[in-house]
Amino acid sequence: KQFQVTRERIRQIEAKALRKMRHPTRIRQLEGFIEMPKV
Structure with missing residues (x-):
């Protein structure tokens, strides 16, 4: 564990960032x- x-909590932070x-x-x-596919 680094933090x-x-x-x-890590899951929450990740979800918020996304x-x-x-x-x-x-x-x-x-x-x-980043290369984004054109929708």
Whole structure:
């Protein structure tokens, strides 16, 4: 264990980060870094 947090807390942090990354304005900012399939 590197951080003193529970698995559940890690899951929550991860879910929040993914939710933020899916936000439309963030997606535009990330487009230069990752290849996104055109939907």
